[in-house]
Amino acid sequence: MVHYQARLDATFAALADVTRRGVLEQLGGSDASITDLAQRFHMTLTGMKKHVSVLEQAGLVITEKVGRVRTCKLGQRRLEEEAAWIEQHRQLWSARFDALDKLVEHLKRKEKANARSKRR
Amino acid sequence: MVHYQARLDATFAALADVTRRGVLEQLGGSDASITDLAQRFHMTLTGMKKHVSVLEQAGLVITEKVGRVRTCKLGQRRLEEEAAWIEQHRQLWSARFDALDKLVEHLKRKEKANARSKRR
DNA sequence: TTGATAGTGAACCATGTGGTTCACTGTAAG
DNA sequence: CTTACAGTGAACCACATGGTTCACTATCAA
Numbered sequence: 001m002v003h004y005q006a007r008l009d010a011t012f013a014a015l016a017d018v019t020r021r022g023v024l025e026q027l028g029g030s031d032a033s034i035t036d037l038a039q040r041f042h043m044t045l046t047g048m049k050k051h052v053s054v055l056e057q058a059g060l061v062i063t064e065k066v067g068r069v070r071t072c073k074l075g076q077r078r079l080e081e082e083a084a085w086i087e088q089h090r091q092l093w094s095a096r097f098d099a100l101d102k103l104v105e106h107l108k109r110k111e112k113a114n115a116r117s118k119r120r
Numbered sequence: 121m122v123h124y125q126a127r128l129d130a131t132f133a134a135l136a137d138v139t140r141r142g143v144l145e146q147l148g149g150s151d152a153s154i155t156d157l158a159q160r161f162h163m164t165l166t167g168m169k170k171h172v173s174v175l176e177q178a179g180l181v182i183t184e185k186v187g188r189v190r191t192c193k194l195g196q197r198r199l200e201e202e203a204a205w206i207e208q209h210r211q212l213w214s215a216r217f218d219a220l221d222k223l224v225e226h227l228k229r230k231e232k233a234n235a236r237s238k239r240r
Numbered sequence: 241t242t243g244a245t246a247g248t249g250a251a252c253c254a255t256g257t258g259g260t261t262c263a264c265t266g267t268a269a270g
Numbered sequence: 271c272t273t274a275c276a277g278t279g280a281a282c283c284a285c286a287t288g289g290t291t292c293a294c295t296a297t298c299a300a
Contacts, residue, residue, distance in 0.1 A: 016132035068276045188246045
């Protein structure tokens with residue numbers, strides 16, 4: 001895949017900004033318009049629009065404009081590739097240093113449990 | 121923690137470059153000097169030095185200079201926070217899509233029930 | 241001692257980023 | 271119809287980034 005590296009570039013860059021991470025968290029709670037987000041993060045509409053565009057470009061957010069308001073929601077991409085990259089390298093790290101992080105293990109167990117109960 | 125967000129900024133930014141991800145992979149295999157890395161990535165010493173500095177700043181790499189050669193190796197930080205952040209949001213994502221799935225399921229069931237009763 | 245080697249720092253360059261203002265379009269609503 | 275509102279795009283700004291060259295220091299080796 002040629003796009004794989006470019007995609008990681010785009011996603012990690014999108015995540016490397018506290019405002020954009022905040023927007024993702026907000027959208028995790030509920031969908032929002034550009035105006036909503038701009039107000040919450042004390043920014044102009046234009047400024048927020050740019051952030052949303054970056055997130056959309058990275059596939060982390062999708063938007064739809066109906067009437068004059070553009071509604072933003074979490075996108076289809078669920079950070080699989082990024083999580084995989086990090087996990088892979090955590091394993092590398094671990095192999096070289098040997099120890100496992102409790103929090104992430106805990107989270108992963110929780111998620112696996114969720115996935116399992118969902119499958120039933 | 122005030123530093124938490126700044127740290128995520130620095131780490132994700134450090135990961136948002138294909139060369140730097142490559143350096144991390146290389147260092148996962150074995151330690152290397154600036155010259156080694158510069159050659160492997162077809163770059164000047166100065167250029168590679170900058171990348172290494174970014175990785176070091178983010179705590180992902182540590183270096184030690186002995187004699188004239190500076191040896192780079194994987195750092196103490198094992199992407200715990202970043203992995204945790206991503207895992208957490210993967211769960212958020214999942215939760216929201218699960219809810220959506222359920223709603224859709226519910227609607228579909230209702231529609232089928234309607235269709236059935238209409239047909240009678 | 242002399243020369244090659246490894247890295248460093250300053251200066252420079254083009255491009256990207258995070259933000260603004262301003263002028264504009266399209267839509268909603270009195 | 272008129273006014274207010276949501277968003278958009280262009281232009282601009284200061285600063286960061288990814289890279290270079292060049293001049294320099296420090297170290298290793300013959």
